[in-house]
Structures are given as C-alpha cells and as structure tokens.
Amino acid sequence: MLKLHALGRLTLLDEEGRDLAPQGSKARGAVALLATAPGYTRTRAWLQQRLWSDRAPEQAAGSLRAALSEIRRALGPHRQMLIASRHAVSLDPAYFQIVYEPSDGEQPGSAPQAFEDVAVHDRAFELAIRAVRGDVLVRWTQQRRTAARRKRIVLVRSDARGAPAADVGARLLQNRILSALRQIDDLEIMSAGADDGANDLDVPGGQPQAMLLIRVLSVAVKDDVFLSCEIQSGRRLWSDSASVPGAIGAMHESVELDRLALSTVDHVVDAFVDQASIEGSNACALALAREARNLFFQLDKASLINADRLFQRAFEIEARGRYLAWRGFLRNAAFFQHRSMSFLDGSATVTDFAIEALRHSPDDAIVHTISSQIEYIHQGSLRTPLVMAQRGVTRDPTEPLGWALLSNALSTNGKLEEGYRAALRALDLSRNGPFQFYFEHFACMAAVALAEYDQALLHARMALRFRPDFVSTRRYEVALLLHRDDTPRLNLSVASLRQQEPGFTSIALLDSSYPVNTLRRLPIMDTVVKRASPYPDVIGTPTPAIIGRAGVIAARRSRGAP
Structure with missing residues (x-):
C-alpha cells in the first residue's frame, strides 16, 4: 500500500x-x-x-x-x-x-x-x-x-481548621485555582487524600506523566481566615499565603484571595512549562503560549511578531480559541502602539480571529473578554462588549486582563464608578508584577472617564515610569496636561511621544483615525479641542478648523459613535 x-x-x-x-x-x-x-x-x-x-x-x-x-x-x-x-x-x-x-x-x-x-x-x-x-x-x-503525550495531572489536597469559614475559604480558593487552570489547558484534576503524594500515583498503562500536587490550608483565626497554598512535585516548588476576611461575602470579594489563586495558577503553569519543550515536534502549546504572552507585553514590533508566531504554532498543536483571540488582540495592540499591523503575517482580520476563537472555544473566559474589546473597537458596539466582558470575568475572576477589559466596557456604557473599581481590581491583581504598567493604563482611562483627572495622571505617571515608550498612556498624559493647561509638562510629554511618533502634535488627538477610541467619547475632549495645537511645543488657541472638529466630536459622542 x-x-x-x-x-x-x-x-x-x-x-x-x-x-x-x-x-x-x-x-x-x-x-x-x-x-x-x-x-x-x-x-x-x-x-x-x-x-x-x-x-x-x-x-x-x-x-x-x-x-x-x-x-x-x-x-x-x-x-x-x-x-x-x-x-x-x-x-x-x-x-x-x-x-x-x-x-x-x-x-x-x-x-x-x-x-x-x-x-x-x-x-x-x-x-x-x-x-x-x-x-x-x-x-x-x-x-x-x-495521540499519546505527556499527560498533565494536578492533585489537590485541602485542609480546613477552625470555624466553618475556614472550610469556605479553602473551597473558594481551590475552586478559583482549578477554574483558572481549566481555562488554560486540559488537565486531569484529581483529589489527593491525606496520605497521597505526588509521586505514588498509579500511572495507567505506564504512560509518562507530568504531575503536581497543590496543598491548600485554611485556618480560621478570630474574624479572619488564614490561607496558604503550596505546590509540590517530589519537593516543594513554591508556597505563599494570604489573610482574608472571615465574613462569607467579603471573602468572595477579597482581592487577596484572588491574588493568591492567580499566583498559584501562574506557578503551576510555570512548573509544567519547565517540564515541556518549546522546540521540535513535541512542543507544548502551553509553553509556547506562555512565552508568547510574555512577549506581547513587550509591545515592540519584533516581540509582537514573535508572539504572533508562537500563538499560531500553539494553535497548530492544540486548536484552542484563546490562541486565536490573543492573535486578534495582539493586532489591536500593534495598531495602538505602532499605528499599523501590516508588519504581522497573515490576511485574517482582527474580527476574523475573534469569530474563530469563539467558534473553537465558546466557554473560554479570556476568549470572551478579548472578544469584547475587539467588538468595541472594530464594530463600535457598546452593549454586547459589556455582556461578553462580564461573562469572561464571571468564568475566571483571577485574570487581571478580564477585569481591565470589563472596566473599559463599563466606562463606555456610562457605568463610570463600576468601571474604575474594575480597573483597580485588575491593578490590584497585577501589582508588583512585570505587567503592572499595562493595567495602570486601564486605571488611567477609567479615572479620566470618571473625571478624576488628578488620579488619572497618577496612574499615567506610574505606567510611564515602568514603560516610558507606552504610547497609549502617553496620549492620555497629553490630554490630561492639556486639561491642566500645564505647558512645561505638556511640552515634555509631547516630546516623549514624538520619540515614538515623530510627527505627533496634540492636534492629532482630534483626528478620527488616531487610535484614541475611548478618549474621544469622554468630556475631557471638550478641553482638548480648545487647547490642542498643530505645533509640537505650545498649547494652541481655537482655530476655525479646530472649532469645526469640536462640533463633529460632540455630535458623535452624543449619538454614541466610536
């Protein structure tokens, strides 16, 4: 044959x-x-x-x-x-x-x-x-x-001591961890009894396996619950702890609990990635996607190109919608950071990626949250992105990107205080991490929507302290300094932005093709229109062209156009 x-x-x-x-x-x-x-x-x-x-x-x-x-x-x-x-x-x-x-x-x-x-x-x-x-x-x-492959198994053991609140805390933390892990990769989740360990699991058919044990300990102490989490694989790989309120409602809303869950998930993934290959025919999609996500937040063209290729290859190995969603979101980031996505391979549009992602993984949390942003940016819709973002956060409340994109959806739907709270949640979950700058930007946007301009400027400066080349935040800084009528700092901000966009002047913020979709919807634009300048180093005065553009912006904002 x-x-x-x-x-x-x-x-x-x-x-x-x-x-x-x-x-x-x-x-x-x-x-x-x-x-x-x-x-x-x-x-x-x-x-x-x-x-x-x-x-x-x-x-x-x-x-x-x-x-x-x-x-x-x-x-x-x-x-x-x-x-x-x-x-x-x-x-x-x-x-x-x-x-x-x-x-x-x-x-x-x-x-x-x-x-x-x-x-x-x-x-x-x-x-x-x-x-x-x-x-x-x-x-x-x-x-x-x-085909037979290295199977990933997570053993989970929970132990609660003290008041009933301790049991609730252990179950809640365990559920948050496992829900997030199931969103990321196919894992076999198994309960480990008191005497079980990570090394004595009966391996069916002798198939080699990658195995981790997660130990969750919850102890009620007066009005609080002390939570600790440990990851083992023959030896202790990582551990951390948090103290959360003992009241059930407050426990469910506790950012400390979600941060502990998120950190646990990150370290579980890191442990599996360390055991996997990112090269050759036995490459692990999980490892590829992990590296691609890290590259995404670098935002330079070379990193975005490499991230796109890694997400593409991850999808070729395991056809998960989240890898397609990230490729669409990556193109959005390329357009906002570099005002072009033409340097990325392929003819599929951002919307194509979102549609295919939902078709492949209709229950994936990150697919819903990323698709919400794509729907908003590329379709001009408001209500649908809000529903999608809420659905994503409900399915995985430990993902900071989900809260950030929900914040944007809430703010553009007029839910300004909720939007800022969601942005702060994203920021709290990402605080002290390598990507905090990105979530400071969403907090800046939400604060501008709420007209909390001083707070917005603090968020912008924090983001730019970490990443001075992050142009999305720099654009908001320009708008905020125009609003303040702060010429010296404005000139410095414009000069910094011109390092990334050599032809930039503040009047660009009035251009309908300039990538400030959310900013154009906000009342601060009334001041930007009056003070924007076609020159790089001065605050301008209204000209007939600017005044005419002001009327267009006001009309579009009144009818909810992008």
Whole structure:
C-alpha cells in the first residue's frame, strides 16, 4: 500500500520508499484535490474548474486527460489506484493511505504546510487548496491531541481548621485555582487524600506523566481566615499565603484571595512549562503560549511578531480559541502602539480571529473578554462588549486582563464608578508584577472617564515610569496636561511621544483615525479641542478648523459613535 503524505511536500511512497507522485504541477494539484475529497472522488467538471478555470471547457477537458495520463505513468505498477470514468475521477483507497505527518527526512519543528510544494497558478485552485490545507491542519491537530503525550495531572489536597469559614475559604480558593487552570489547558484534576503524594500515583498503562500536587490550608483565626497554598512535585516548588476576611461575602470579594489563586495558577503553569519543550515536534502549546504572552507585553514590533508566531504554532498543536483571540488582540495592540499591523503575517482580520476563537472555544473566559474589546473597537458596539466582558470575568475572576477589559466596557456604557473599581481590581491583581504598567493604563482611562483627572495622571505617571515608550498612556498624559493647561509638562510629554511618533502634535488627538477610541467619547475632549495645537511645543488657541472638529466630536459622542 502506498503512503500519501499530506504534510510538507506531496509524496506518494511505496514499500521501498520510492516516491511515485507525478512531477507536473497540474497533476500534483489533481492528486492533492482527490486525496482530500469526500470519497476520494471529484467530477471531471469540478477538477477542470479548479485547475484550468481560464480555459474553454474543451481545452480544460483535454488538459485533464493529459494530467491523468501523467499520474498513471508515475504510479507505474500501482496505476489501478486512479479510476476515471466519463464523469468522475477517483483514487481507490485500497491502494493508498493518507498520513498526516511529513515524510521521513523532512525537518521537524513547527507545523508544516499541507502540500506545501503543490502550486498551480490559477485563482480557483488557490482558493481550493487553501481550504484543503485548512482541513488537513485540523486533522493533524486532532491526531496530535488524541495521540499519546505527556499527560498533565494536578492533585489537590485541602485542609480546613477552625470555624466553618475556614472550610469556605479553602473551597473558594481551590475552586478559583482549578477554574483558572481549566481555562488554560486540559488537565486531569484529581483529589489527593491525606496520605497521597505526588509521586505514588498509579500511572495507567505506564504512560509518562507530568504531575503536581497543590496543598491548600485554611485556618480560621478570630474574624479572619488564614490561607496558604503550596505546590509540590517530589519537593516543594513554591508556597505563599494570604489573610482574608472571615465574613462569607467579603471573602468572595477579597482581592487577596484572588491574588493568591492567580499566583498559584501562574506557578503551576510555570512548573509544567519547565517540564515541556518549546522546540521540535513535541512542543507544548502551553509553553509556547506562555512565552508568547510574555512577549506581547513587550509591545515592540519584533516581540509582537514573535508572539504572533508562537500563538499560531500553539494553535497548530492544540486548536484552542484563546490562541486565536490573543492573535486578534495582539493586532489591536500593534495598531495602538505602532499605528499599523501590516508588519504581522497573515490576511485574517482582527474580527476574523475573534469569530474563530469563539467558534473553537465558546466557554473560554479570556476568549470572551478579548472578544469584547475587539467588538468595541472594530464594530463600535457598546452593549454586547459589556455582556461578553462580564461573562469572561464571571468564568475566571483571577485574570487581571478580564477585569481591565470589563472596566473599559463599563466606562463606555456610562457605568463610570463600576468601571474604575474594575480597573483597580485588575491593578490590584497585577501589582508588583512585570505587567503592572499595562493595567495602570486601564486605571488611567477609567479615572479620566470618571473625571478624576488628578488620579488619572497618577496612574499615567506610574505606567510611564515602568514603560516610558507606552504610547497609549502617553496620549492620555497629553490630554490630561492639556486639561491642566500645564505647558512645561505638556511640552515634555509631547516630546516623549514624538520619540515614538515623530510627527505627533496634540492636534492629532482630534483626528478620527488616531487610535484614541475611548478618549474621544469622554468630556475631557471638550478641553482638548480648545487647547490642542498643530505645533509640537505650545498649547494652541481655537482655530476655525479646530472649532469645526469640536462640533463633529460632540455630535458623535452624543449619538454614541466610536
């Protein structure tokens, strides 16, 4: 039986390893289309329309006959594999097997393209082979997901002592941790009894496994509950603790509990990532996505390009919607930071990524929260993003990005105080971490919406202290200093922004194409309109053009336009 390799180069190998695939581009294209067709069969008319769409029917029919003759000659003693009637052409499955892996000798690594050397310069064929490649990739991904691999197991042991509040605290912390872990990756969650350990689990079928034990201890002390969490894998890898209120309602709202849960999840993921590979055919999607997320927050072009490729590869290994959502969100970030996303590969739009992410993972928390922002930025919707962001935070209340995007959705829907509280929640969860600057920005936006301008400026300065090149926050700083009529600091802020955008002047904030979607909706723009300047180092005075633009901004804000 012949083996038809669908990944990498098209090869049709016999038992001795000889490649019997035809060499002509149209003949190879026909083999690829037939091998992936329902029942391995296509009508002659269908093949002619894909391979010779620019030719008359008689010419296309003659060209197809020539291509079929070439395929038979290449197959030699296996020519019976090709069956042709007056109306249809088939490949006999008794003679070949499709293999969703590259042939031997091809370089392992990131997922190869299906039939990557099959090229026919015909628009109809290009559309057809693109769909074929997508289907092959799905099959390859499914095959890898069902194949034996290093299984990730989390054992959980909880111990509560003292008042009933201790038991509530232990259960709440455990549930937050496990809910977040299930959002991130397929894990087998198992309860560990008092005498169980991370090293004595019976391994079914002798399959190698990556295993961690999480110990949760909860002790009620007067009006508080002391919580501690420890991660073990033969030895203690990490531990931390928090004190939360003993009252049930306050415990549910405790940022300290959520921060402990978030930190536990981060360290569990880090431990699994340390055991995984990010190179070669056995790469771990979890490890790739972890590295990609870290690169995302660097925000420079090279990091965004690398992050996008890692998210793409993670999706090729495990088809999770969150990797697509991040690719869409990454393009948003590229546009806001660099005013372009053209340096990123691919033709899919930001909205395309969001739609596909929801289709693949309709219950994923981060998919909902990221999609809420994409819906707001690219569709101009207000209510739908709020519902999506709320749904995401409900499913995973430990994710700071979820709270940040919920903050934006609340503020743009007029829920200003709730929006600022949500932004502070995101900031509290991320405080003292490497990405705090990003969440200071959302707090700045929410404070501006609330007209708490002094507080907004504090958030902006904190973000810029960590990341002086973060242009989204720098734009808000310019608006806030315009509002303050603080010429010296404004000139410094504009000069800093011009290092990233050489042509920037404060009047750019009035341009409808300039990436300040939320800022344009806020009352502070009334002052910006009056004081913005086309010059880099002065506060301007109203001109007829600026006054006219002010009317446009006011009208758009009154009808809720973006």
